[in-house]
Amino acid sequence: RLWPAQKVLMTMNLINAAMLLWAGNTNNPDILFICLLFAMLAYMPSWSLTSAIAMAHLPSEDFPKIRVFGSIGWVASGIFSVIFINLLKLDFDGTNLPFYCGSVLSLIAAITNFTLPDTPPAGKGTKYTITDIFGLGTVKLMRDRNFSMFIIISFLSMIPFAMYYSYFSEFLLYIETKYITVTINWGVLAEMGFILLVPPAIKKYGLRSTMIMGLIALAIRYLAFYAGGMADQPWIYYIGILVHGLIFGFFYVAGQIYIDKKAPAKLKSQAQGFIFLITFGAGLLVGNFICAKLIDINKTAIGYNWNTIWGVTTIASILLLLTFIVLFKKEKDVDEQINK
Numbered sequence: 001r002l003w004p005a006q007k008v009l010m011t012m013n014l015i016n017a018a019m020l021l022w023a024g025n026t027n028n029p030d031i032l033f034i035c036l037l038f039a040m041l042a043y044m045p046s047w048s049l050t051s052a053i054a055m056a057h058l059p060s061e062d063f064p065k066i067r068v069f070g071s072i073g074w075v076a077s078g079i080f081s082v083i084f085i086n087l088l089k090l091d092f093d094g095t096n097l098p099f100y101c102g103s104v105l106s107l108i109a110a111i112t113n114f115t116l117p118d119t120p121p122a123g124k125g126t127k128y129t130i131t132d133i134f135g136l137g138t139v140k141l142m143r144d145r146n147f148s149m150f151i152i153i154s155f156l157s158m159i160p161f162a163m164y165y166s167y168f169s170e171f172l173l174y175i176e177t178k179y180i181t182v183t184i185n186w187g188v189l190a191e192m193g194f195i196l197l198v199p200p201a202i203k204k205y206g207l208r209s210t211m212i213m214g215l216i217a218l219a220i221r222y223l224a225f226y227a228g229g230m231a232d233q234p235w236i237y238y239i240g241i242l243v244h245g246l247i248f249g250f251f252y253v254a255g256q257i258y259i260d261k262k263a264p265a266k267l268k269s270q271a272q273g274f275i276f277l278i279t280f281g282a283g284l285l286v287g288n289f290i291c292a293k294l295i296d297i298n299k300t301a302i303g304y305n306w307n308t309i310w311g312v313t314t315i316a317s318i319l320l321l322l323t324f325i326v327l328f329k330k331e332k333d334v335d336e337q338i339n340k
Contacts, residue, residue, distance in 0.1 A: 214251025
């Protein structure tokens with residue numbers, strides 16, 4: 001609200017770089033915890049900040065063309081790690097090298113922030129309340145029934161989403177998958193293509209239908225995991241992995257576009273932070289807690305009853321899909337903004 005978004009982003013990256021560097025140079029577990037806490041407090045807002053900057057200078061429906069580079073970066077980081085370890089013959093695990101790598105990259109990111117277009121705060125110079133100070137001005141938009149339905153369903157969607165996001169590697173370990181990271185990254189590779197399909201999908205089918213496709217994919221993911229276990233056909237699991245980009249792109253990225261279209265100019269940046277808080281903040285936290293309980297309930301003498309776990313998440317995903325279809329109405333004015 002007081003400083004240009006690119007300067008706030010640069011500051012966050014500098015704090016992250018400093019905290020990771022400090023974390024790599026301490027043997028005190030308490031200081032390490034504090035460093036990582038502040039590193040994450042600085043890093044996590046960068047997701048919504050980069051979205052806000054991109055949407056301030058581009059039509060929001062073109063945002064996926066920018067967001068795809070996040071997926072490319074994710075895959076590149078994995079490739080970098082493999083090459084780095086093999087070329088230098090280093091034992092990466094259990095060392096402070098990841099902290100140093102993260103610190104250097106955060107510093108590079110901060111430097112590149114100088115090249116970003118100036119993005120002054122739209123609400124600068126206007127009166128603001130306590131609600132605005134704490135970044136909760138977007139809550140006012142909850143008076144809109146459709147907007148509130150979207151926020152609530154986005155929050156609830158993180159409960160089944162968390163089972164894949166946080167615990168799928170545990171499942172792969174349970175079924176003795178050899179290359180867990182590589183297996184999961186197939187979904188990220190597919191994500192690159194799916195995210196690029198978001199703009200044409202929105203233009204052809206509208207935002208509501210596009211987001212419905214994303215929730216259908218969420219149900220398909222867990223149905224595939226359930227069917228793969230019941231039929232003892234591991235190849236079916238890959239269907240659930242490969243639709244990751246369809247879920248993330250068509251529901252969550254399309255959701256960011258919806259938020260941008262609904263929020264007034266002075267609240268656009270704040271609104272991006274709000275939806276990120278609701279989903280990958282509070283939503284993921286609650287989702288992790290519920291999923292951990294579900295896994296614990298299905299613990300057996302020889303492991304976990306994953307078929308029951310996937311069955312429950314499948315039902316939850318289908319219920320979310322049906323709720324969204326019934327309660328979230330098509331908004332012609334939003335689609336008209338996109339198709340101008």
